[in-house]
Amino acid sequence: MGDLNNLTIAEARDRMRAGDVSAVELTEACLSEIDKADALGAFVHKTPEIARDRAAAADARIKAGDAPSMCGIPIGIKDLFCTKGVPSQAGSAILNGFLPEYESTVSQQLADAGAVMLGKLNMDEFAMGSSNETSTYGNAVNPWRRGNDDTALTPGGSSGGSASAVAADLCLGATGTDTGGSIRQPAAFTGIVGLKPTYGRCSRWGVVAFASSLDQAGPMAKTVRDAAIMMQAMAGHDPKDSTSADLAVPDFEAALTGDIRGKKIGIPKEYRMDGMPEEIEALWADGTAMMRDAGAEIVDISLPHTKYALPAYYVVAPAEASSNLARYDGVRYGHRAKLAAGDGIDQMYEKTRAEGFGPEVQRRVMIGTYVLSAGFYDAYYNRARRVRALIKKDFEDVFATGIDAILTPATPSAAFGLGEMADADPVQMYLNDVFTVTVNLAGLPGISVPAGMDKQGLPLGLQLIGRPWEEADLLNSAYALERAAGFVSKPGKWW
Amino acid sequence: MSIDIDTARRVAHLARIAVDESDLPALAGELSHILTFMEQLNEVDVDGVEPMTSVTPMRLKRRADVVTDGDMQDKILSNAPDAREGFFAVPKVVE
Numbered sequence: 009m010g011d012l013n014n015l016t017i018a019e020a021r022d023r024m025r026a027g028d029v030s031a032v033e034l035t036e037a038c039l040s041e042i043d044k045a046d047a048l049g050a051f052v053h054k055t056p057e058i059a060r061d062r063a064a065a066a067d068a069r070i071k072a073g074d075a076p077s078m079c080g081i082p083i084g085i086k087d088l089f090c091t092k093g094v095p096s097q098a099g100s101a102i103l104n105g106f107l108p109e110y111e112s113t114v115s116q117q118l119a120d121a122g123a124v125m126l127g128k129l130n131m132d133e134f135a136m137g138s139s140n141e142t143s144t145y146g147n148a149v150n151p152w153r154r155g156n157d158d159t160a161l162t163p164g165g166s167s168g169g170s171a172s173a174v175a176a177d178l179c180l181g182a183t184g185t186d187t188g189g190s191i192r193q194p195a196a197f198t199g200i201v202g203l204k205p206t207y208g209r210c211s212r213w214g215v216v217a218f219a220s221s222l223d224q225a226g227p228m229a230k231t232v233r234d235a236a237i238m239m240q241a242m243a244g245h246d247p248k249d250s251t252s253a254d255l256a257v258p259d260f261e262a263a264l265t266g267d268i269r270g271k272k273i274g275i276p277k278e279y280r281m282d283g284m285p286e287e288i289e290a291l292w293a294d295g296t297a298m299m300r301d302a303g304a305e306i307v308d309i310s311l312p313h314t315k316y317a318l319p320a321y322y323v324v325a326p327a328e329a330s331s332n333l334a335r336y337d338g339v340r341y342g343h344r345a346k347l348a349a350g351d352g353i354d355q356m357y358e359k360t361r362a363e364g365f366g367p368e369v370q371r372r373v374m375i376g377t378y379v380l381s382a383g384f385y386d387a388y389y390n391r392a393r394r395v396r397a398l399i400k401k402d403f404e405d406v407f408a409t410g411i412d413a414i415l416t417p418a419t420p421s422a423a424f425g426l427g428e429m430a431d432a433d434p435v436q437m438y439l440n441d442v443f444t445v446t447v448n449l450a451g452l453p454g455i456s457v458p459a460g461m462d463k464q465g466l467p468l469g470l471q472l473i474g475r476p477w478e479e480a481d482l483l484n485s486a487y488a489l490e491r492a493a494g495f496v497s498k499p500g501k502w503w
Numbered sequence: 504m505s506i507d508i509d510t511a512r513r514v515a516h517l518a519r520i521a522v523d524e525s526d527l528p529a530l531a532g533e534l535s536h537i538l539t540f541m542e543q544l545n546e547v548d549v550d551g552v553e554p555m556t557s558v559t560p561m562r563l564k565r566r567a568d569v570v571t572d573g574d575m576q577d578k579i580l581s582n583a584p585d586a587r588e589g590f591f592a593v594p595k596v597v598e
Contacts, residue, residue, distance in 0.1 A: 105582075106582055107581070107582065109575075109578040109579075109581060109582075206559070207558045207559055208559050208561070221557075221558055222558075247564070247566075250563050250564055251557075251559075251561075251563075253559065253561065254564070313547065315543070316543060316544055316546075316547055318540075319540055319541045319542075319543045319544050320544060322537065322540065322541060323541055323544070330518065334519075337519070338584060339583070339584070339591050339593055340579075340582065340583055340591060341582035341583065341584075342582070342584070343584070344584035344585065347594060351594060352594055352595065352596070353593055353594050353595075353596050354519070355521075355594075356593065356594055357519040358516075358519050358520060358521035359521050361518075361519055361520045361521070362520050362521035362522070365520065370518075370520050371533060371534075371537075373518050373520065374511075374514050374515060374518045374520065374530070374534060375534060375537055375538075376518075377514050377517045377518040378506075378510075378514045378534065378538070379541075381514070381517060388538075388541060388544075390554045391544050391545070391547075391549060392541075392544060393554030393555045393556075394547075394549035394552040394553070394554050394555075395544050395547050395549060396554075396555045397552050397553060397554065397555040398547065398549070398552060400555065400558070433533075433536055434533065434536075434537060435536065435537060435540045438540075449558075450558070451558030451559050476559065
């Protein structure tokens with residue numbers, strides 16, 4: 009049988025339906041790989057019993073002949089999703105010991121579709137970070153290395169464990185979440201596909217909240233087709249999330265014709281940043297040529313407020329986070345600090361949060377508190393929300409001219425070394441999101457597709473941005489790009 | 504906008520995060536640096552632009568104002584660091 013864990017979701021589905029492979033065999037292959045891959049720091053809570061139970065149930069369902077595409081597919085779940093009876097800590101010490109009494113809608117929908125949960129995946133604390141270095145579990149590590157150099161590289165963040173696990177074939181797909189680029193940047197750093205759907209396409213219920221107006225769940229997978237299949241199971245209206253859209257979910261896989269003739273692909277001039285590495289420039293130019301060769305019309309476009317997206321994001325997201333994270337008070341769940349004699353409730357809050365939150369989370373909660381405080385609310389928060397409206401309008405104006413999708417680099421560099429940014433100031437780290445954050449601010453769908461390698465042998469990704477609710481069309485454009493780019497490299501196994 | 508030590512202390516207290524006095528100067532410096540980065544927003548002409556409240560134009564759904572769930576005290580308390588007699592327990596709040 010050998011190496012069943014290397015299959016794509018589509019291949020595994022077809023082979024299970026043909027009776028050639030069972031979900032139990034597939035699951036055992038992944039569980040065994042996971043146990044050998046602790047050096048990657050990807051799986052932080054393993055759930056082999058749940059996996060084996062679900063795999064057996066999936067085999068029965070496949071045998072009965074009415075199984076959906078995700079039935080029997082072994083996946084990992086980002087630690088941000090609450091999973092019933094399984095630790096769900098959002099990568100934070102403040103949720104040590106938290107065992108949810110409920111299941112997030114997205115992970116429930118995947119379970120209902122027959123997917124097999126292998127465990128929970130590492131991530132930056134509360135999804136705040138671009139390198140998975142803020143996690144209470146320690147770093148997740150990129151399976152890719154620079155040639156023969158054994159420097160440990162970041163898988164990106166915040167969905168770093170998801171990216172590492174999928175790239176290393178520990179699972180066939182994984183859930184991620186994306187607030188400013190947390191699906192697309194790690195996907196680009198690890199040579200996989202990551203889709204952030206339109207805001208409202210997936211329910212946020214049961215997903216630990218970071219910035220509620222920006223957070224979206226999405227699939228991270230080995231191919232565009234796999235992302236489409238997984239997206240199908242994750243998407244849909246949920247009465248428990250009032251911002252989830254009551255719209256029909258199209259058949260995403262059926263949209264993958266690869267035919268993009270006549271599609272208008274926009275190339276935004278503002279994404280040509282000063283100091284952008286030549287390799288990223290070249291990759292972008294190559295991707296543009298591939299889309300043109302596939303029959304798309306390439307159009308130069310302008311998104312004039314692009315440069316203000318990052319500062320607007322770093323007002324809006326911390327503001328929402330400071331409010332969302334107020335719930336971690338040591339009363340209802342998670343960590344409570346040991347109190348000294350005479351300590352009152354304020355000391356309990358302050359000590360609990362100082363012990364439970366890591367430095368980056370504390371920093372963002374305090375920035376958020378500041379920009380929302382009396383006297384600064386208008387100058388920072390309201391101004392940022394106005395700029396956000398202008399950023400969204402930039403996209404609306406471009407789409408109104410008939411642009412179908414926008415092609416940009418996914419990240420300003422390839423994966424960097426763990427610890428390499430330790431001495432950089434926080435703003436340097438924030439620049440990782442420069443190409444992705446606009447998409448969250450505008451609520452649009454965006455997908456990162458592996459499209460090439462740098463000189464050191466590391467994968468690089470391109471991003472396609474679509475019209476709201478048109479993930480199907482976006483996936484098809486991504487499929488055409490994927491086929492043209494022909495990225496098939498895998499990291500050499502060292503773990 | 505530069506944040507001084509007093510402001511840093513006040514923000515930390517508003518955020519209910521204990522910060523040692525000796526850590527306040529570094530915190531003030533970091534916060535100032537991030538706020539300086541945000542000040543680019545002052546270059547943008549936002550006259551007449553409404554602050555965005557919802558990223559997708561949608562009318563929030565309504566439902567009947569009735570109880571749809573409940574009677575699960577055990578589940579709600581199951582993760583509490585300190586729960587007694589069916590309640591969350593906290594240090595004394597009122598003297």
